[in-house]
Amino acid sequence: MTHPPYLHPDYASTVLRAPSRPPLEMKEDPEAAELTGPVFGRDEVDPLDADLTAGHAGEPLGERIIVTGRILDASGRPVPDTLVEIWQANSAGRYAHQRDQHPAPLDPNFTGAGRCLTDDEGRYRFVTIKPGAYPWRNHPNAWRPAHIHFSIFGTAFTQRLVTQMYFPGDPLFAFDPIFRSIPDPAARERLVSTFDLEITEPEWALGYRWDVVLGRTPMEDA
Amino acid sequence: MTTPSQTVGPFFGFALPYAADWELVPEGHPGAVTITGRVFDGAGEPVPDALLELWTGEPGDRGALGRGGTGISGGTGVSGFGRCGTAPDGSYRFRLAPPSRPYAALLVFARGLLKPVRTRVYLADTPDPLLDSLDPARRATLLAHAEGQDVYRFDVRLQGEQETVFLEF
Ligand SMILES: [Fe+2]
Numbered sequence A: 001m002t003h004p005p006y007l008h009p010d011y012a013s014t015v016l017r018a019p020s021r022p023p024l025e026m027k028e029d030p031e032a033a034e035l036t037g038p039v040f041g042r043d044e045v046d047p048l049d050a051d052l053t054a055g056h057a058g059e060p061l062g063e064r065i066i067v068t069g070r071i072l073d074a075s076g077r078p079v080p081d082t083l084v085e086i087w088q089a090n091s092a093g094r095y096a097h098q099r100d101q102h103p104a105p106l107d108p109n110f111t112g113a114g115r116c117l118t119d120d121e122g123r124y125r126f127v128t129i130k131p132g133a134y135p136w137r138n139h140p141n142a143w144r145p146a147h148i149h150f151s152i153f154g155t156a157f158t159q160r161l162v163t164q165m166y167f168p169g170d171p172l173f174a175f176d177p178i179f180r181s182i183p184d185p186a187a188r189e190r191l192v193s194t195f196d197l198e199i200t201e202p203e204w205a206l207g208y209r210w211d212v213v214l215g216r217t218p219m220e221d222a
Numbered sequence B: 001m002t003t004p005s006q007t008v009g010p011f012f013g014f015a016l017p018y019a020a021d022w023e024l025v026p027e028g029h030p031g032a033v034t035i036t037g038r039v040f041d042g043a044g045e046p047v048p049d050a051l052l053e054l055w056t057g058e059p060g061d062r063g064a065l066g067r068g069g070t071g072i073s074g075g076t077g078v079s080g081f082g083r084c085g086t087a088p089d090g091s092y093r094f095r096l097a098p099p100s101r102p103y104a105a106l107l108v109f110a111r112g113l114l115k116p117v118r119t120r121v122y123l124a125d126t127p128d129p130l131l132d133s134l135d136p137a138r139r140a141t142l143l144a145h146a147e148g149q150d151v152y153r154f155d156v157r158l159q160g161e162q163e164t165v166f167l168e169f
Helices: A171-175 A185-189 B136-140
Strands: A064-072 A083-088 A113-117 A123-129 A134-136 A142-144 A147-152 A161-166 A206-209 B033-040 B050-055 B081-085 B091-096 B103-110 B117-122 B151-153
Touching (some): A083 A123, A113 A123, A142 A171, B033 B050, B033 B103, B050 B091, B081 B091
Parallel strands (some): A064 A206
Antiparallel strands (some): A083 A113, A083 A147, A134 A142, A147 A161, B033 B091, B050 B103, B103 B117
């Protein structure tokens, strides 16, 4: 089981939102609308949208990082020209969102939203700031491990994926019901990026690598 | 091995919505229809922080994600893809050209959904392999109701007695 179940009571918001019936398994239909997906043109996405540290009057506070990796389909082929959108808290753990009430400072030089299209080899690359951990009200003393939200399209509507990328060795993994909603510990690890000295740029930014596989791999059907 | 899903969370509002993201075609587009409705949880309460995505299944169509306030890019002003965050009353809307199939595909993301639910909005009650496989009460959850000229109502009930039929591919 790769994906989390809908109902995971430790994550309280699932209790009234999880469907009570299992989803209906669709029969093979080569005409199904879901087997295709939107195509985004390169002219629609500004290359500057991939640099979350740019576009403001000054430099944001925090640890500058590069996050890069490849988007692959279930057979391991790269997915080129697909839209990758990210959003995150600032280095203090605060979102630039009006409903985020965490009493940590906003950073006037950081919004925390970016996007890019993958290149011919399925590669994406963002420059950003390492997000801070933040508290939430799920249970007493609940904290989310630092994460970057990812939204990825793929080539078919069936491949659509929204998920979160984490950072290696976070002590909060053990206490986070969202991370732990994924039943298989090995599958959880697939959401954890790796620090990579090759990606790291001297005197400038730490590098993290994170690859994504969309769709269902044959082994998971078994 | 597939990358697992995680919830979209409550704070996507400054990143994923775009200007006019719900408009797959501009106002006044010939034959355009509007699909509108509300999203409800298992207690019957509106879900004010869901994100819906609609796909009509016309390959090659561009998405609607202009940040310049035009909403729809690509020159034709017509897209097969739209996105809409729910309002405080759980409502959403899409304006689109009538799809070539009897349905449009719909994805719903929200805080509390560790993976999206996917369903179909049928604009006509027509013989169809999916609809015909369902008993009448379940079938009804996939049918949009014509409501005046060119407007269809389609509510999504995440949980409970009248729970929408959700699909897995
Ligand atoms: Fe978050």
